[in-house]
Amino acid sequence: MSVILVTGGTGHLGRDIVDRLVKSGRRVRILARSAQSRANVEWATGDLATGAGVADSLRNVHTVINAATFSPIARRGGIRLVDFFSSPAAVDVDGTRRLLALCQEASVAHFVHVSIVGLHDASLPYARVKLAGEQLVRGSTLSWSVIPAMPFYYLLDKLLAGLLRIPVWPVPRTVFNPVDTSDVADYVIRCAFDGEHGDRAEIGGPDELSCVEFARQYLSVRGLRRAVLPIALSDRAARGMGFVVSDGVRGSLCWRDWLRRQYLDHRQAA
Numbered sequence: 001m002s003v004i005l006v007t008g009g010t011g012h013l014g015r016d017i018v019d020r021l022v023k024s025g026r027r028v029r030i031l032a033r034s035a036q037s038r039a040n041v042e043w044a045t046g047d048l049a050t051g052a053g054v055a056d057s058l059r060n061v062h063t064v065i066n067a068a069t070f071s072p073i074a075r076r077g078g079i080r081l082v083d084f085f086s087s088p089a090a091v092d093v094d095g096t097r098r099l100l101a102l103c104q105e106a107s108v109a110h111f112v113h114v115s116i117v118g119l120h121d122a123s124l125p126y127a128r129v130k131l132a133g134e135q136l137v138r139g140s141t142l143s144w145s146v147i148p149a150m151p152f153y154y155l156l157d158k159l160l161a162g163l164l165r166i167p168v169w170p171v172p173r174t175v176f177n178p179v180d181t182s183d184v185a186d187y188v189i190r191c192a193f194d195g196e197h198g199d200r201a202e203i204g205g206p207d208e209l210s211c212v213e214f215a216r217q218y219l220s221v222r223g224l225r226r227a228v229l230p231i232a233l234s235d236r237a238a239r240g241m242g243f244v245v246s247d248g249v250r251g252s253l254c255w256r257d258w259l260r261r262q263y264l265d266h267r268q269a270a
């Protein structure tokens with residue numbers, strides 16, 4: 001059976017992708033900096049930033065799902081001043097370039113690349129890094145798919161949790177539609193095996209709400225009290241921060257239900 005390699009298979013989206021692939025009986029290999037205990041997958045230890053182990057990870061691989069990234073904002077769950085000036089490119093640009101070249105040598109049949117909606121208008125350095133990665137994929141002679149996704153709920157959750165120490169939250173009125181990784185994983189797998197290639201439809205979540213409403217639902221489900229102070233952002237500034245509404249495919253899990261699963265269901269089960 002040919003192998004599907006998932007880079008970033010230990011990350012939030014990657015774990016959901018791997019779960020689904022394993023459940024459907026596919027042979028899955030995860031490229032990771034360190035192997036973890038997990039049944040029914042093969043581990044290839046490697047590092048996209050240095051290239052170590054990447055060539056070996058591609059043995060007998062038919063399809064690569066590239067869900068690896070290095071986002072300082074997602075890692076720490078907060079935006080710092082430095083994020084407005086620079087973002088490391090070793091994984092998303094240099095690593096993608098390296099991976100594409102090795103995929104060509106290994107005759108990989110389909111390179112599926114996960115990206116972000118609205119990168120052309122976005123101004124944060126991480127967005128520019130992701131755009132450069134996308135462009136490398138488009139320039140490759142491999143059969144490729146680029147899948148733009150809206151911000152994930154786990155990231156919104158982390159960013160809002162980071163505000164808990166302040167009593168008044170300044171939050172943009174801007175409307176957007178973040179999405180859960182479970183919905184994105186379903187869609188990525190559909191795209192990986194539907195026989196089509198190229199730029200794929202965007203995927204976003206089912207709720208088109210203002211950031212203010214997302215923040216209020218967060219507080220309400222968690223039973224917390226903070227004052228939410230709506231602030232106006234120009235369209236340009238909003239797009240620059242990635243606050244857009246996606247076209248194309250919609251996931252089904254809404255924010256309130258995701259929050260309930262995250263914060264209430266396990267309490268009831270205990």
Ligand SMILES: NC(=O)c1ccc[n+]([C@@H]2O[C@H](COP(=O)([O-])OP(=O)(O)OC[C@H]3O[C@@H](n4cnc5c(N)ncnc54)[C@H](OP(=O)(O)O)[C@@H]3O)[C@@H](O)[C@H]2O)c1
Nearest residue numbers: 008010011012013033047048049068069149150151152155
């Ligand atoms: N987060 C969002 O809101 C969002 C929105 C839209 C699209 N996306 C895209 O979706 C994809 C997955 O994002 P995510 O939020 O699920 O990511 P994540 O949870 O931050 O996971 C990142 C993954 O990349 C791996 N990685 C980092 N550096 C590596 C390196 N040097 N070599 C090999 N692997 C490395 C990590 O492995 P370790 O276990 O070794 O750290 C981890 O498995 C990315 O392409 C991202 O740009 C994310």
